[in-house]
Amino acid sequence: MKSRFTQGSNDMPNNNILIEVKELRTYFYLTEGVVRAVDGVSFSLERGRTLGVVGESGCGKSVTARSIMNMVRKPGRTVGGEVLYHRRNGDDTTEEIIDLLKLEPMGDEMRAIRGGEFAMIFQEPRASLSPVHTIGTQIVEAIRLHRPMTKAQAREHGIEMLRRVKIPRPEQIIDAYPHQLSGGMCQRAMIALALACQPALLIADEPTTALDVTTEAQILELMRELQATFETSIMYITHNLAVVAEIARDVMVMYMGKDVEFAPVDAIFHEPKHPYTIALLSSIPRIDVERDMLATMAGTVPDPYALPKGCPFHPRCPSRLPVCSQDIEVPYVFFDKGHRVRCHLYTAK
Amino acid sequence: MRTFVLKRILQAIPILFGISIIAFAIIQLPPGDYLTTYVNNLRSQGDVISDEQVKALEEQYGLNQPLYLQYWKWITNFVRGEMGQSFYWNKPVRSLIGERIALSMLVSLFALVLTYAIAIPIGLISATRQYSFADNLFTVLAFIGVGLPSFLVALVLMYFGNRYLGLSAGGLFSIEYMDAPWSLGRVLDLLKHMILPALIIGISGTAGTIRVMRATTLDELSRPYVEAARARGLREMVAVLRYPVRVALNPIMSTIGWQLPALVSGETLVSMVLGLPTCGPLLYTALITQDMYLAASFIMILSTLTVAGTLLSDILLAWIDPRIRFGGIQ
Ligand SMILES: Nc1ncnc2c1ncn2[C@@H]1O[C@H](COP(=O)(O)OP(=O)(O)OP(=O)(O)O)[C@@H](O)[C@H]1O
Ligand SMILES: [Mg+2]
DSSP states (O other): OOOSOSSOTTSSSOOOOOEEEEEEEEEEEEEEEEEEEEEEEEEEEETEEEEEEOOTTTTSSSHHHHHHOOOOOEEEEEEEEEEEEEEEOSSSSSSEEEEEEGGGSSHHHHHHTTTTEEEESOOOOTTTSSSSSOOOHHHHHHHHHSSOHHHHHHHHHHHHHHHHOOOSHHOOOOOEEEESSSSHHHHHHHHHHHHHTOEEEEEESSSSTOOHHHHHHHHHHHHHHHHOOOOOOOEEESSHHHHHHHHHSSSEETTTTTEEEEEHHHHHSSSOOOOHHHHHTTTTTTTTTTTTOOOOOOOOOTTTSSOOOOOOEEEETTTOOOGGSSSSSOOEOOOGGGGGEEGGGGOOO | HHHHHHHHHHHHHHHHHHHHHHHHHHHHSSOHHHHHHHHHHHHHTOOOOOHHHHHHHHHHTTTTTHHHHHHHHHHHHHHOOOOOOTTTTTTTHHHHHHHHHHHHHHHHHHHHHHHHHHHHHHHHHHHTTTTTTHHHHHHHHHHHHHOOHHHHHHHHHHHHHHHHOOOOSSSSSSSGGOOOOHEEEEEEEEHHHHHHHHHHHHHHHHHHHHHHHHHHHHHHHHSSSHHHHHHOOHHHHHHHHHTHHHHHHHHHHTTTTHHHHHHHHHHHHHHHHHOOSSSHHHHHHHHOOOTHHHHHHHHHHHHHHHHHOOOOOOOOHHHHHHHHHHHHOO
16 A cells, blocks of 8 residues: 655556655653654655755754664654665565564664665764774775675775775775865765665765865765666755755655655745745845845744644744644645645645 | 884983983982981991091092082993992892882782773773663762772771781782792782782772773764764674774873873882882882982882883874874864
8 A cells, every 4th residue: 555655646656665754753751851853754765866854953854864774872762653664685576665663773684774775974974984993994894794795805895985986096095094084085985885885775964064065066966976876765864955956856844853844856946835944945045135135034943842732833933823833733735746744724725 | 103103202311311310309409418427327326437438439429520420420320220329228229129129010010900901891881881870889989999098998908808808918928938939839929919909009090090981982982983883784882892992992091101100109108008018118218218329219210110101101092093193183
């Protein structure tokens, strides 16, 4: 049975799904209270596609990513939902569906998927590499963890991967330490490390936020190229909508742990439905608009321990209705092309 | 790496020079000419000392020469192992110090090894199980360990160790091995006698090292590269031991340098309480009795050892940490 959250139009049978996330909930149990970092997020991602995940700082993007990798640690816990991984065998003939959240987080099966089939790159490339080990040590380790290779073979493969991410003199750089490389080079090395085992999914958690604009453009270009060769699906987390426009095919907008809107990238930019998405779009500074016309959103992100009742956005929402502050889950409203929104404004339709 | 080692060795030379000046100044410290004091001492004990003998002694110590020449004479003799005469014991300093320095070093080294062997695993457990019962227990114990004066610990441990564990409570050798030649039995006897003093000397260092290990490991555990290692599919144990612990060990290595002086001074106190035939008690009496050649030799040797230890720990640190080896953390 096809889920309603599966993207693509309804008349086309869709069997190209890689992961389906359903009603994901991850909470942090702190002495000050419970933080509902991810509170009901559903989406699916097809093979070879890129999903952009956007939202303000603290809205739960990274926690969503870690939940998918099944590596949420105390005091956090994934308390509900499913992460269905449609795993194919080598020649794409058979497919099995695994709920990753049912696997033991540190068990062998989950660890084989983590790094082998799902890989991740992070916001601070240099800090994501051990300062006292060479790039090569870390790449070789990652490869040998998931592939039956000797050290020499893994090193060869590592050098090849460094070449693919366009690192100059890869034979030498493989023996370099992170502090000897620039941030951009470190991120390239991280990408090489992540893609070394040909993962089906690459989760990129703000991989260019710490880099300058030129390097960012180069990294984005590189990721697009590599995606074409490796046929990797990418979940690209950012709070930069311009980056999303460049790399993503679908976009999920998150607010306070909820997936408030999901749509193909064109629809997000041209027909945004959720008042939060609209506000987010109008906060992008544009050259053709006067600087002081810059729309800034009213209010700030609410206290994570005391979420507002009903729709979490209603205290800041310019078009709020009386129903928005009522203590009910905001329903999903579906439009065509997989566009969907969680907002009471559209329930009347 | 080679230039780094060379640079550090060159930097140690002025330090050693400074120390030797201080040691020499100590010799000059007591009021009056120490030879006069010495001669007076002997005469008051009824010895007959001729003026010729006094002249010869003056000649030997270069007392009639300017200060810098006296210094030069002293330091060159010192380097050759001629450390002068102990006025108090009336023996060459060298014969007094010999075995004691070796035993002191042995006890201190043993204490150092014990310190790390206890502190590193405990610090690690504390960090990986933060706020657990074990962590809280070790935290309390570590604070007590830092706070208690070592002589008190020495007395208490001596009592309990002797009473309930049959560990020897004083000296470094049993009577039958006291003046025996070296043998396996004597080594074992020495080890048995060393456990208590080493524990006592090491206790405050152990407590401190536990805190350092815990704090740095905690710090490192929350770094992105640990998360990245987990995301690669590493086992938790491997991810923790291979990465953050490896990084956290670096500052521990660099503490060897400042552990050494603490060990030496701790050793003095504890050896006096336990009556160990090491340098500590001898240095203490040397200072009390103004036995200046002996005191200066001790200070010179112990300081040199400390400088050497610091040098060694620096080189070790550079060896294990590429960020230092290649010049500065960015
Ligand atoms: N280890 C943790 N302990 C406690 N709370 C946490 C922890 N990790 C995340 N949170 C909470 O979960 C919420 C979501 O955090 P998350 O890191 O997913 O935000 P984000 O959308 O990735 O933000 P950013 O853009 O700043 O990276 C935040 O309110 C945060 O305080
Ligand atoms: Mg984040």
